[in-house]
Amino acid sequence: xxxxxILPGPAPSADDTPVLSVxxxxxxxxxxxxxxxxxxxVSFDLLPGRTLGIVGxxxxxxxxxxxxxxxxxxPTAVLSGQVxxxxxxxxxxxxxxxxxxxxxxxxxxxxxxxxxxxxxFSVGRLLSDALRVHQDLTRRAAWxxxxxxxxxxxxxxxxxxxxxxxxxxxxxxxxxxxxAMAIANKPSVLVADEPTTALDVTVQAQILDxxxxxxxxxxxxxxxxxxxLGVVAGHADEIAVMYxxxxxxxxxxxxxxxxxxxxxxxxxxxxxxxxxxxVHRPLVPISGEPPSLVTLPAGCPFANRCxxxxxxxxxxxxxxxxxxxxxxxxxLRAGEVxxxxxxxxxxxxxxxxxxxxxxxxxxxxVLRVEDLVKTFPVTKGVLLKRRVGTLHAVNRVSFExxxxxxxxxVGxxxxxxxxxxxxxxxxxxxxxxxxEIAGTDxxxxxxxxxxxxxxxxxxxxxxxxxxxxxPRLPVFQLIAEPLQAIGRSREEIRSRIGELLAxxxxxxxxxxxxxxxxSGGQRQRVGIARALATAPRLLALDEPLSALDxxxxxxxxxxxxxxxxxxxxxxxxVAHDLAVVRYISDRIAVMYLGHVVETGPTETIxxxxxxxxxxxxxxxxxxxxxERERSRERVVLEGEQPSAARLPRGCVFVDRCPLYRTADxxxxxxxRTERPLPTGVTERPDHLFACHAG
Numbered sequence: 001x002x003x004x005x006i007l008p009g010p011a012p013s014a015d016d017t018p019v020l021s022v023x024x025x026x027x028x029x030x031x032x033x034x035x036x037x038x039x040x041x042v043s044f045d046l047l048p049g050r051t052l053g054i055v056g057x058x059x060x061x062x063x064x065x066x067x068x069x070x071x072x073x074x075p076t077a078v079l080s081g082q083v084x085x086x087x088x089x090x091x092x093x094x095x096x097x098x099x100x101x102x103x104x105x106x107x108x109x110x111x112x113x114x115x116x117x118x119x120x121f122s123v124g125r126l127l128s129d130a131l132r133v134h135q136d137l138t139r140r141a142a143w144x145x146x147x148x149x150x151x152x153x154x155x156x157x158x159x160x161x162x163x164x165x166x167x168x169x170x171x172x173x174x175x176x177x178x179x180a181m182a183i184a185n186k187p188s189v190l191v192a193d194e195p196t197t198a199l200d201v202t203v204q205a206q207i208l209d210x211x212x213x214x215x216x217x218x219x220x221x222x223x224x225x226x227x228x229l230g231v232v233a234g235h236a237d238e239i240a241v242m243y244x245x246x247x248x249x250x251x252x253x254x255x256x257x258x259x260x261x262x263x264x265x266x267x268x269x270x271x272x273x274x275x276x277x278x279v280h281r282p283l284v285p286i287s288g289e290p291p292s293l294v295t296l297p298a299g300c301p302f303a304n305r306c307x308x309x310x311x312x313x314x315x316x317x318x319x320x321x322x323x324x325x326x327x328x329x330x331x332l333r334a335g336e337v338x339x340x341x342x343x344x345x346x347x348x349x350x351x352x353x354x355x356x357x358x359x360x361x362x363x364x365x366v367l368r369v370e371d372l373v374k375t376f377p378v379t380k381g382v383l384l385k386r387r388v389g390t391l392h393a394v395n396r397v398s399f400e401x402x403x404x405x406x407x408x409x410v411g412x413x414x415x416x417x418x419x420x421x422x423x424x425x426x427x428x429x430x431x432x433x434x435x436e437i438a439g440t441d442x443x444x445x446x447x448x449x450x451x452x453x454x455x456x457x458x459x460x461x462x463x464x465x466x467x468x469x470x471p472r473l474p475v476f477q478l479i480a481e482p483l484q485a486i487g488r489s490r491e492e493i494r495s496r497i498g499e500l501l502a503x504x505x506x507x508x509x510x511x512x513x514x515x516x517x518x519s520g521g522q523r524q525r526v527g528i529a530r531a532l533a534t535a536p537r538l539l540a541l542d543e544p545l546s547a548l549d550x551x552x553x554x555x556x557x558x559x560x561x562x563x564x565x566x567x568x569x570x571x572x573x574v575a576h577d578l579a580v581v582r583y584i585s586d587r588i589a590v591m592y593l594g595h596v597v598e599t600g601p602t603e604t605i606x607x608x609x610x611x612x613x614x615x616x617x618x619x620x621x622x623x624x625x626x627e628r629e630r631s632r633e634r635v636v637l638e639g640e641q642p643s644a645a646r647l648p649r650g651c652v653f654v655d656r657c658p659l660y661r662t663a664d665x666x667x668x669x670x671x672r673t674e675r676p677l678p679t680g681v682t683e684r685p686d687h688l689f690a691c692h693a694g
Contacts, residue, residue, distance in 0.1 A: 018045040018084075019188040019221045020069075020106075025081040027061075027068050033294045035078070038064040040245040042081075046189065046221035053224045053236030053253070055268070057549045058520070059290055060242040062225045066193045069223065070108050071098035085189060104134040107182030107220075109211070111194040113174035116181075117166040123150070123177045124162030127184060134185045149180040152217065153210050170640050171413070172203035176210055183214045190220045196231065200412040200576055205620035205636050208235060227550060229272055230579075230622025233257060234629035238327075241265045244291055244301035247320060251327025253626045261329045261337045263306045266344035271554035272624050273583040283583075284345065285555030289519050300331070308333055308342060363403030366438055366457075366538050366570040367424065372397045373432025374416075374423050374594075378645050391645040393419040395594040396433070403537060404564060406571040408585035408602070410578060410617065412641050416594040417574045421540050424572070425460060427451050438537055456486060459531035463543035465523035469515040475501075475526055476511040482533040500529040504559060521552035525559065532563070541573045545580055557584060578621045582606055590614045593644050593652040596678070600687030610681065610689040612659045613637075650674050651692065659693040667693050 027039035039061045046052055054062050067073050069083055071090060083090040085105050090098065102108075110116040117126060127146035131137055137145070143162070150158035153176040166174055175195065182190055192211060196204040208231065215222050224236060232239055232253065239256045241249040241264065249262035260266040270284040288305040291297055297304070299314040306313065313332055320328040323338050336342035373396060378389035394416045401407045409417040423430055429443035436442070438457045445451050459482075462468035469478055479500055483493045501508055504525040515523055524544065531539055541560075545553045561584065563569060575581050581588065582602055589599040590613065598611040609615045616635045623629045637656050648654050650672045660671050670676075670692045678688040 016047065019048045019086075020046040020223070021082070021084040022069070023082040023084070025065065025068060025083065026079070027064050027073065028078045029074075030076055031294060033292075036293045037245055037296065038293060039068060042242075042247060044240060044247075044250070046223065048188065048219050048221050049215065050237045051215070051222040051224055051235055053226065053232030053239045054242055055226060055229060055232055055239060056242035057290055057551060058227075059293070061245040062242055063193055064245075065242075066108070066191050066223065066225055069189075069191055070102060070106065071095070072108075100134075103130060103181075103187070104185045105187050106189040106191065107185070107187040109175070109178050109182050109190065109192040109195045111197055113171065113178045114166060116178050117174060119166055122163050122165055123169070126166075126177070127162070127181055130181050130184045145184070146180075149184055150177070152213065153177070153180045154206065155180075170203075172199055172206060173640065175199065175203075175207050179207070179210055179214050183218050183220070186218045186220075188218075188220055190215065190218070190222045191225075192222060193225045194227070195224075196226070196228070201578060201620045202412055202616060202637050204231075204622075205634065209636060211235075228622060229269065229550070229624040230629065233624050233626045234622055241268070244296065245293055246330070247328070248302070248330045249327065250320065251329075255326050257624070257626050259326065259338070260344060261323055261326055261334050262331050263308055263333075263337075263344040264302050267305075267307075268551060269624065270345050271551045273554075273557065273579045283554035283557055285558065286551040308344060363568060365400055365436075366403050367401040367572065368436040369400075369420075369424065369433070370398050370436075371433035372420065372423060372430055372435065374419055375431060389645045391643070392594050392647055393644060394423065395647075397589075397591070397594070397596050398433075399589055399596070399599065401538070401570050401572060403570050404568045405587070406564065406573060406585045408573045408575060408581040408588045409591060410575065410581055410588060411591035413576075414593070414641055414644065415591040416644075417591055418542060419594075420591075421460075421542055421572065421574050425458065425540060427454055427458075452486075456534040457536050458538045458540065459534065459536040460540040460542060461524075461527050461531050461544045463546055465520060465527045466515055468527055469523060469530075471515050474512050474514055475506075475518075478515075478526060479511075479530050479533055482530060486534055496533065500532055503532065503563070504529045505555075519552070520548050521555055524548060524552075524556055528556075528559070528563070532567075536569070538570045538572065541571055541575075543575055544573070545575070545577065553580070560584060578617065590617065593641065593647060595652050595690070597653065597691070598687075598689040599678075600681075600684065600689075604684055604687050608681075608687075610687070610694045611653075611691050612657050612694070613653050614689070616658075648672070651676055651690075657693070659691070663693045 023043050025039055025042040028035040028037050042065055044052060056062055068079055073079060079091060081091060090101060124143060124146045127149055128142035131142045131145055147158045147162050150162055155161050155173060155176055196207050199207060224232065226232060236253050239251060239253050240247045241262060243264050249265045260269055267284065267286045271286060273283060286305055291301045300317055303309040303313040310332060318330045318332050320330045323329050323334050326338060333342055337344045372394055374394040376391040376393055377387045378391055379385040380388045397420055399407060409420060411417055424435055427442050434441060434443065437454060440454055445454065476497060479497050480493050483496055498508055506522065506525050545556060548556060564571060573585060585602045587600065588602050588605050589596050592613050598605065598614045605614060606618060609618055616637045619634045642655055654660055654671045660668060676690040676692050678690045681687040
C-alpha cells in the first residue's frame with residue numbers, strides 16, 4: 001500500500017503536567033586526562049504527546065543524555081541532578097529498581113536495531129517477554145499482544161512473522177520491532193536515539209510514521225535525538241540545540257527555524273544543503289573543532305568558532321536566558337540577534353572558500369558503462385553447499401561520465417549502487433556488458449602492468465574515513481603509499497605530499513599525526529588527498545559524507561566542488577542523502593533492484609520525476625523547514641524491497657508501484673509480464689525513465 005500524506009503540525013497537549021522533568025542533569029566519565037564532562041546542567045520538561053528534538057554535533061552530549069535518562073550509563077559514569085517521572089526521581093536507583101521502570105514507564109528506540117534484539121529468540125518471543133516482565137499475562141495472551149503490536153507498527157503477516165528471528169528481517173523491519181518493544185507496555189516517555197540514521201530515505205519516512213503512530217497510541221512524550229535537521233523540522237514541537245554538553249538554544253520548532261538566535265544554531269542551518277530548491281546557495285562550514293570536554297576553556301565554549309564573539313564571551317560562560325517571542329538562548333548577543341541588528345552566522349569564512357558547486361565544462365568521456373551485468377550465486381547448506389538460485393545485483397546498467405562532471409547513483413540499500421561501483425573499480429572483464437575507462441576497455445587489459453597503469457586514472461574515497469586509513473601509519477606515510485606504488489622518488493613524494501595537503505585544506509603540521517588523533521573531517525580530507533596522489537581522472541565516492549556531522553559535510557562538499565573545478569575530475573557518487581546528491585551532481589541515475597529506472601539531469605529529475613519510485617524517493621527527503629515539511633504531500637512506500645534473487649517477470653517495481661494499482665488492465669498486464677525499456681521525455685531526450693504507466 002502507498003500512502004500520500006501531509007505531516008501534521010505540533011499536536012496540542014491537553015495536560016500541562018510534564019511526564020518527564022529533568023533538572024540540572026550532569027554526567028561525567030573518567031579518563032586518563034581527567035573527568036570528561038559529557039553533560040553539564042541539562043534541564044527540561046516534556047509534556048504528554050509532545051516531542052522534544054535534541055540536535056548537535058557528535059560529542060555534544062546528546063546520546064549521553066539519552067543513556068542517562070534510561071539508566072544505561074556504564075558503572076564508571078558519575079550522574080547527578082534529577083530525572084523525574086510521575087514524581088519519582090530515577091537518579092540513584094539501582095539496576096534492579098530501574099529495570100522495573102525501564103520498558104514500562106520509559107521506553108527506548110536504539111540507533112542500531114540489530115544490536116538491540118537478542119538474535120537467538122524470535123521477535124514474537126522478544127515482544128512476549130517484554131510484556132510479561134511488566135504485566136501478569138499468560139504466554140498465549142502475551143503472544144497475541146505481540147502479534148497485535150507487530151500489526152500496529154506495520155509488519156505484514158504479523159502472525160507468521162512473529163516466528164521469525166531478527167536476522168531474517170530487513171533493517172527497517174527490525175527498527176519497527178524495536179519500536180513495538182518500546183511501546184509494548186504503553187510507557188509515558190519514549191526516547192529515540194538516532195532512530196533513522198542507518199536507514200534509507202524511504203524506510204526513514206516509514207519509521208517516522210510508525211513513531212508518530214506509536215506516540216499517538218500511547219500518548220507518550222517523545223525525546224527525539226538526531227543529527228538530521230529535516231527530521232526535527234517535521235516531527236518536533238520543540239528543539240534543544242546541544243553544544244559542549246549543554247543546551248545553548250531551546251525554542252519552538254517554528255521559532256528556531258525562522259530566526260535562529262544562537263550563532264551555533266545559525267551556522268548549523270547554514271551548513272545544510274537544501275533539497276527543495278534548485279538554487280545552490282553557498283554552504284558555510286563551521287570552522288575549527290568542538291572544545292575538549294576534559295578541559296573546557298573559560299567563557300562560552302563556542303567563542304573560538306563564533307564569527308560574532310566579543311572579548312566578554314571568552315571570560316564568562318553565558319547562561320540560558322529567555323528571549324521574548326523565541327525561547328531560551330545562551331549567548332551574550334542574543335538580544336541583538338533577536339532585534340535583527342546582528343546576523344548570528346556572521347562572515348566567518350572568506351568568500352573565496354564559500355562557493356557553490358559551479359561546474360567546469362564537461363570534457364571527454366572518462367567512463368562508459370554498457371549493459372553491465374553482475375550476479376551472485378545463492379547457496380544452501382553448511383558443509384556441502386549447493387546452488388539454489390541467482391541474485392541479480394546489477395542488470396544491464398548503462399551510463400557515461402565526462403571529465404568535470406558528477407553522476408550520482410541513488411536508490412535504496414540493495415539496489416545495486418555499490419556493486420556497480422565495485423565492478424568498475426575491479427578493472428577486470430565484467431560478467432556481462434562492457435566497461436571503458438579513459439578510452440580503454442577493461443576487458444582487453446592483458447597484463448598486470450597495464451592494469452596498474454590504468455589504476456592511476458581511477459581512485460576511491462570510502463564511506464568510513466577511519467576504517468579506510470591504516471591506524472598504524474602517520475598521515476605522511478598514508479599519502480606516500482600510492483606514490484611509492486607508482487615509483488616516485490623520495491624528493492618527488494615529499495613535494496607532492498605538501499601539494500596535496502594544501503590542496504585539501506590541511507596544514508603540513510598534520511603530516512606526523514595518526515588517524516585516531518584527527519577529526520572526522522580531517523580524516524576524510526586525508527582520504528581525498530590519498531586518492532588524488534596519482535592524479536586520477538575519475539574519483540569514485542562511496543557515501544563520502546554519511547559518517548560526518550552536517551557542519552563538517554559542508555566543508556567537504558565545498559572542497560569536492562573546488563577540486564572538480566580546478567582539476568577537471570569526474571565524480572561517480574553513491575549516496576543515500578539526496579539533498580547532498582542534488583547539491584553536487586550534474587546527472588542522476590536512480591537504481592532499483594539492479595536496474596536503472598530513471599536517469600537525467602539533476603534539476604530535471606528533481607523538478608519533474610517521471611518514475612513512481614523516483615517520486616517516492618524525492619518526496620521522502622526531509623526538508624529543514626517546518627512549514628514546508630509539514631504541508632507538502634509525501635508518497636510513503638509501504639513494504640520492503642523484494643529480493644534480487646526473485647525478480648518479477650515484468651517491471652521490477654510492480655509490487656510496490658502506486659501507478660500499477662490505478663492503471664487499466666492492459667497496462668497492468670504489461671507491468672506483470674514485460675520489462676519496460678528506457679523511454680525519453682519528449683521535451684528532454686536526455687531524461688529517460690522505464691515505466692509502462694508513466
